[in-house]
Amino acid sequence: xxxxxYLIPVSLGLGALxxxxxxxxxxxxxxxxxxxxxxxxxxxxxxxxxxx
Amino acid sequence: MSSSDVHIGxxxxxxxxxxALATSQAAGQAQQGDREVALSLPTIHxxxxxxxxxNGLLKLDGVSRVRVNLTxxxxxxxxxxxxDDDALTDALALxxxxxxxxxxxxxxxxxxxRAARDLLMRLGVAGFAMMxxxxxxxxxxxxxxxxxxxxxxxxxxxxxxxxxxxxARPFYVxxxxxxxxxxxxxxxxxxxxxxxxxxxxxFEIANSGAHAYxxxxxxxTFFLLAGRYLDxxxxxxxxxxxxxxxxxxxxxxxxxxxGVPHTVTLAELAVGDMVLVRPGARMPVDGEIAxxxxxxxxxxxxxxxxxxxxxxxxxxxxxxxxxxxxxxVRVTAVGxxxxxxELADLISVAEEAKSRYNSLADRAAAIxxxxxxxxxxxxxxxWMYLSGGDVRYALNIAVATLIITCxxxxxxxxxxxxxxxxxxxxRAGLLVKHATALERLAExxxxxxxxxxxxxxxxxxxxxxxxxxxxxxxxxxxxxSSSSHPHSQAIARHAMDQSLPDVTVTDIKxxxxxxxxxLWNGARVxxxxxxxxxxxxxxxxxxxxxxxxxxxxxxxxxxxxxxxLLRALQARGLPVKLLSGDTRANVEKFSxxxxxxxxxxxxLPDEKARILGELKHQGKRVLMVGxxxxxxxxxxxxxxxxxxxxxxxxxRVAADIVLVAPDVSRIKDALRIAASARKRxxxxxxxxxxxxxxxxxIAFFGFATPLSAAIAMSTSSIIVSINALRTR
Numbered sequence: 114x115x116x117x118x119y120l121i122p123v124s125l126g127l128g129a130l131x132x133x134x135x136x137x138x139x140x141x142x143x144x145x146x147x148x149x150x151x152x153x154x155x156x157x158x159x160x161x162x163x164x165x
Numbered sequence: 166m167s168s169s170d171v172h173i174g175x176x177x178x179x180x181x182x183x184x185a186l187a188t189s190q191a192a193g194q195a196q197q198g199d200r201e202v203a204l205s206l207p208t209i210h211x212x213x214x215x216x217x218x219x220n221g222l223l224k225l226d227g228v229s230r231v232r233v234n235l236t237x238x239x240x241x242x243x244x245x246x247x248x249d250d251d252a253l254t255d256a257l258a259l260x261x262x263x264x265x266x267x268x269x270x271x272x273x274x275x276x277x278x279r280a281a282r283d284l285l286m287r288l289g290v291a292g293f294a295m296m297x298x299x300x301x302x303x304x305x306x307x308x309x310x311x312x313x314x315x316x317x318x319x320x321x322x323x324x325x326x327x328x329x330x331x332x333a334r335p336f337y338v339x340x341x342x343x344x345x346x347x348x349x350x351x352x353x354x355x356x357x358x359x360x361x362x363x364x365x366x367x368f369e370i371a372n373s374g375a376h377a378y379x380x381x382x383x384x385x386t387f388f389l390l391a392g393r394y395l396d397x398x399x400x401x402x403x404x405x406x407x408x409x410x411x412x413x414x415x416x417x418x419x420x421x422x423x424g425v426p427h428t429v430t431l432a433e434l435a436v437g438d439m440v441l442v443r444p445g446a447r448m449p450v451d452g453e454i455a456x457x458x459x460x461x462x463x464x465x466x467x468x469x470x471x472x473x474x475x476x477x478x479x480x481x482x483x484x485x486x487x488x489x490x491x492x493x494v495r496v497t498a499v500g501x502x503x504x505x506x507e508l509a510d511l512i513s514v515a516e517e518a519k520s521r522y523n524s525l526a527d528r529a530a531a532i533x534x535x536x537x538x539x540x541x542x543x544x545x546x547x548w549m550y551l552s553g554g555d556v557r558y559a560l561n562i563a564v565a566t567l568i569i570t571c572x573x574x575x576x577x578x579x580x581x582x583x584x585x586x587x588x589x590x591x592r593a594g595l596l597v598k599h600a601t602a603l604e605r606l607a608e609x610x611x612x613x614x615x616x617x618x619x620x621x622x623x624x625x626x627x628x629x630x631x632x633x634x635x636x637x638x639x640x641x642x643x644x645x646s647s648s649s650h651p652h653s654q655a656i657a658r659h660a661m662d663q664s665l666p667d668v669t670v671t672d673i674k675x676x677x678x679x680x681x682x683x684l685w686n687g688a689r690v691x692x693x694x695x696x697x698x699x700x701x702x703x704x705x706x707x708x709x710x711x712x713x714x715x716x717x718x719x720x721x722x723x724x725x726x727x728x729x730l731l732r733a734l735q736a737r738g739l740p741v742k743l744l745s746g747d748t749r750a751n752v753e754k755f756s757x758x759x760x761x762x763x764x765x766x767x768x769l770p771d772e773k774a775r776i777l778g779e780l781k782h783q784g785k786r787v788l789m790v791g792x793x794x795x796x797x798x799x800x801x802x803x804x805x806x807x808x809x810x811x812x813x814x815x816x817r818v819a820a821d822i823v824l825v826a827p828d829v830s831r832i833k834d835a836l837r838i839a840a841s842a843r844k845r846x847x848x849x850x851x852x853x854x855x856x857x858x859x860x861x862x863i864a865f866f867g868f869a870t871p872l873s874a875a876i877a878m879s880t881s882s883i884i885v886s887i888n889a890l891r892t893r
Contacts, residue, residue: 117313121320125297132293139286145278149235152212 199229202250203267204240204257209233214262221260222253239267281397287332288390294328295383299875302380306872318370318377325379326363333359333386335393349534351572357538358567359385365564368557376561381568381874388882389576396580399587400600418449421493431499438496444649444677448485451502452494454478458678459490460650464623465793465813468615468746468768470721472651474678484794484813489650490677524601525846526579533572541567544865565869569860573882578849581889586842589893593834594826595807602821604846605805606839608786612734613777613799615791616745616755619809620727620829625651625719627659637715639665641707644681644692647673652705653681653692655719685709721751724809726830731759733833744768744776746795774798790824790832792816807832838893845892849885856881 138144209218215233218240222231227245234240242253250266257264301317309317336359339352359382366377419426421439431449434440439455442448460472465484472488475481481494545563552558587597597603617623633641642660645653670690673683680693688710691698695716698708705717734741743764745752752766765776777799780787789796789803792812800806800819808820809829817823824831860877863869 117316124300125320125324128293128297132289135289135293136286139282139289144282144285146234146236149215149233152235153215156212156216 199243199245202242202244202253204242204253205265205267206233206238206240206257206262208263209235209238217260218257218262221256225252225256228253240264278401281394281401284335284390284394284397287335288387288394290328291332291383291387291390294324294332295380295387298325298380298383302377302871302875305377314375315370315373318366318379321377321379322367322370325383326367329359329363329382329386332390336386336389349538351530351534351576354534354537354567355385355389355571355576358382358564358571361564362568365560369561376871378564378568378871378874381871381878384875384878385568385571385573388573388878392577392580395584399580399584419443434496434499436496436499440494440496442487442492442494444487444489444491446487448481448483448487448494450494450496451480451482451498452496453480454492455495456493457490458676459492460488460678462486462488462623462651464617465816466795467770468617468793468795470617470621470623470625470747470751476678484815489648489675524579524604525843525850526575529575529850530572533575537567537570537572540570540861540865547865548867562864562867562869565867565874566861566864569864569869569874569877570857571878572853573878575850575853577882578853578885578889579846581886582842582845582849582892585889585892586838589838590822590835593831593838594824594828595831595835596823596825597821598823599821602805603839603842605786605821606788606835607843609739609788609805609836611740611742611780611785612788612790613742613744613780613803615789615793615796616743616752617721617747618792618811619790619796620724620743620759621721621755622724624722625655626722627655628718628720629716633715633717635663635665636668637707637709637712638663639668640670640685640690640709641692641715641717643668643670643685644673644683644690644707648675648681652717652719656692656717721755724827724829726828727759730830730833731761733830737833737836744773744791744799746770746773746793770795770798774802777802788836790829807835842892845889849888852881852884852888 143150206214206218209215215235218233219231222228222240222242225248227248228242229245230243232241244253254264254266298321301321305314305317333356336352336355339350340356343350343353362378362382362385366379366382369375370377417428417430418434419441420429420434421441426441434450440449440452444459454475454477456477458474458476461475461481462472463469463485465486466482475487475492480497481492541563544566545559548559548562549556583603586603590597590603614620638656638660641656642665645656645660648654668685670683670685673681675681676693676697679697680691682689682691682693682698684690690707690709692707693705695701695704695706695714698706698714700706700708700714705719707715707717731741741761741763743752743756743761745755745764745766746768747766749766752764756762756764768776773796777787777789781802781804786804789800789806790808791797791800791806792809794813794816796808797816797819800808800816805822806820807822807824808816809824810817812820822835856877860869863873
């Protein structure tokens with residue numbers, strides 16, 4: 114059962130990664146305008162120049 | 166609003182990042198001393214609209230950043246200190262979008278937005294903890310033992326305890342609030358279950374016990390937070406849309422100082438001031454006409470569909486619309502003393518009655534909360550007796566009972582259904598403002614309508630158009646096109662679809678309140694009141710020297726969807742009553758056209774409220790639909806009320822539901838959705854009751870394990886949520 118010593122931290126770490134990701138989306142206002150975001154991705158004036 | 170700042174750097178969609186970055190670079194970065202302006206954009210709906218608005222505004226001087234929020238139909242603009250709000254709205258008007266600057270003070274909706282985000286964060290944390298603890302619990306359930314089981318339990322405790330302290334805080338706060346005033350609400354048993362379950366589990370694992378309920382405490386928190394979040398979001402959307410409607414009506418007036426008009430807010434006006442009311446504008450105050458003559462549209466106040474002549478010395482009331490000529494009005498009452506405010510008092514009395522309405526959820530909670538406590542306590546007492554005083558064993562069973570009966574399904578049943586139903590209504594063009602409005606709408610057994618402005622538009626349509634000679638029509642149209650009187654506009658609109666001879670009328674003069682005159686090939690032509698143009702008779706008449714006078718008759722235009730709505734109500738077997746302030750002749754004609762038998766004409770505002778009161782007394786549950794200030798008291802008095810968005814703010818405040826769509830037949834969809842929502846809520850209560858009927862005996866007699874609690878809780882929550890989605 115020594116493998117548990119690795120697997121438990123790994124599984125908790127992956128979960129924590131998901132949580133951090135969620136908190137980041139929340140902080141960056143990604144739930145503020147769901148309708149707008151779904152339309153914005155389809156708009157024509159997509160900028161193909163990389164931002165510097 | 167910091168949304169636009171953060172969004173530049175971080176976003177889910179690379180396209181928006183790139184465009185936002187590129188455009189803001191093109192226009193330069195935000196300057197020092199910039200201010201934020203929030204604009205309401207009620208007509209935006211697509212990706213092209215976002216681009217047009219954002220790029221169009223960025224072209225203006227002094228605008229450094231624009232961010233459109235499509236969900237809330239707003240734009241936040243960062244502008245330099247010397248840029249006027251009007252410049253922004255004018256630019257948008259050129260692009261084809263109606264825009265109104267929003268008063269930052271009325272935008273308190275941001276606060277509830279923060280509350281929603283706070284709940285979402287707690288929900289996320291609870292979800293993370295629940296999944297991890299559940300994984301560890303699966304290992305325990307499938308047979309981990311001894312040291313491994315203890316290790317897993319301790320890791321679970323390490324995750325669960327901080328999470329429960331943080332994520333379940335809204336429940337503790339609410340429970341404490343209720344207990345402090347010696348009352349029980351749903352949050353009391355929830356808090357008790359969460360705290361007792363984790364406390365007991367901690368004690369158990371310290372003694373190497375077999376059962377820990379951390380996963381149950383966490384999934385309870387998670388499911389209930391989900392219900393709370395849905396509830397909060399539904400209410401925020403409705404409230405922010407309602408604030409937006411209110412913010413669109415900025416209460417200002419044009420005050421005359423030494424004959425020069427200045428825009429002032431209503432609060433700055435005093436009795437005795439002179440205000441200028443331009444044609445097309447609404448009376449801001451109660452007053453008396455000091456100069457000028459015009460016609461007034463009183464439909465909002467009295468329900469009359471015909472314009473009324475107004476001359477020097479006549480009294481005017483706030484809310485009337487000035488139609489043809491500019492008027493100087495001497496203020497006789499402001500603020501609290503106006504007719505509008507007297508109505509507001511009437512409303513607040515009726516509102517109080519509405520807030521006493523007991524929703525289904527309240528009624529369920531009133532039975533549920535004491536029952537749960539009694540059951541848990543009974544289980545504890547019974548097992549204390551049976552086990553001969555084994556506190557640990559008895560407490561274990563009491564906690565299991567508390568957890569298993571806990572209102573996962575109840576807490577989700579109502580919010581999930583009302584979220585789905587409000588969403589469906591929102592798409593149908595109806596805004597549910599009041600929390601219990603949907604339930605009350607489902608109970609309706611009679612519908613009362615106002616006429617002018619609700620079933621009809623209060624805008625006349627030319628009725629005799631076909632019988633009038635083309636030359637007369639052309640002359641009338643030439644005169645009418647220069648006036649803003651509703652009859653003139655109706656004539657001009659009618660003439661537009663016809664091929665008429667070309668006529669040139671010169672010297673067109675409008676005498677406000679009476680009519681329009683001009684010269685055609687040297688002959689005088691006049692369109693207006695019959696006595697004014699010099700002809701016997703009544704109504705709007707065209708008189709041309711050397712030709713027979715022609716009289717025009719008008720009829721009020723119907724709102725879209727009136728006939729389907731009335732037919733649908735008839736099919737549902739709902740009696741329909743018409744209460745109108747309009748003249749008997751008008752109402753009689755309308756009713757016979759529509760096949761309505763139950764109608765009252767010339768009804769005064771307090772009479773409307775009295776009739777509604779009588780119906781209520783007879784035990785009728787009335788849906789009142791009206792738009793005028795004269796309907797306001799009746800709207801507040803009715804069991805549930807709907808006002809179209811074209812109504813004044815005071816009227817919309819009194820109504821439970823606002824009809825945003827122009828199509829009045831959406832009301833029948835609202836009735837259907839409300840009935841369906843009520844059915845789903847009752848079904849969900851049924852599911853919860855069945856689940857409890859099975860689970861409680863199992864827990865009570867000591868057969869419940871953490872595994873069975875977890876399965877039962879999740880299953881009932883999922884069934885309830887899926888059932889909620891069937892609301893249509």
